[in-house]
Amino acid sequence: MMKTFFAKLMAAAAPLVLALSLTAAPNAANAQATPEAAPAVAPTAAPATDPSAGSAAAPASTTPAAVPAAAATTKVDNPYGIGALWAQSDLVAKAVLAILAIMSMGSWYVIVTKLLEQMRMGRQAKEVDNEFWNERTVQDGTAKLAEGSPFRFIADAGVHATRKHDGLRGKVDFADFVDLCIHRATERVQRRLSNGMSLLATVGSTAPFVGLFGTVWGIYHALTAIGIAGQASIDKVAGPVGESLIMTAIGLAVAVPAVLGYNWLLRRNITVMDDVREFSGELHSVILAGSAAA
Secondary structure, eight states: OHHHHHHHHHHHHHHHHHHHHHHHHHHHHHHHHHHHHHHHHHHHHTTOOOHHHHHHHHHHHHHHHHHHHHHHTOOOOOTTSHHHHHHHOOHHHHHHHHHHHHHHHHHHHHHHHHHHHHHHHHHHHHHHHHHGGGSSSHHHHHHHSOTTOHHHHHHHHHHHHHHSOOGGGGGSOHHHHHHHHHHHHHHHHHHHHTTTHHHHHHHHHHHHHHHHHHHHHHHHHHHHHHHHHSSOOHHHHHHHHHHHHHHHHHHHHHHHHHHHHHHHHHHHHHHHHHHHHHHHHHHHHHHHHHHHHO
């Protein structure tokens, strides 16, 4: 009975075994043929000197190098830059940045406007030498000067002094009264020329401390982040410490131009005022000589 069962089982499994053996035979033949074919191809490929083969291989060798080059030129946004600082900072940090920006704009405005004013006064001083002193009277020379010119303002003050020397003013010596009026006008010109210089001095002396306040505030945030995280990891302190350094740099960037501009404009003011005082002294002498001749 058992022999009959095994015989039937073997008879049923024989076609399946035969089919599996026929399928595996070509795969085994291919596996054996591949290692044997490799040595045969290698000797023939080595001595090949076809130029077309070299040119065809060149693009394939340069293609992998192009991928790192393209990756190297990819722009990565800086998460710790000024833009990120403004976006991630709190109200205090933004207020410090706004104050520094206002101080910087104010100092640059003063530097540019005072420089233009000094250059204009230099041109007006040349006009005085070419036009004013060539006229016959002080009144005629004053009319040749431009409106708003400090030299015309001083000349008008001298002319008006000759007309106002009456009443109680008439008791003062004429020369002293004219000198007083011209001196007063000269001092007003100097004060107007010095407008804005105090702003430069203030910005130059306080901007580093404003930036330092932002630095302290950023360090405070760094310590807070460390305390919350429980560990001093670089990702917790990089942002606040970077904010502190940026605040310090901005404070110095605002203060340095203000200090340099203040010293530069101050030296130029001295040169311009030398021309104004020279004109005032000569005008005083001319007015006295004219009144004596009259």
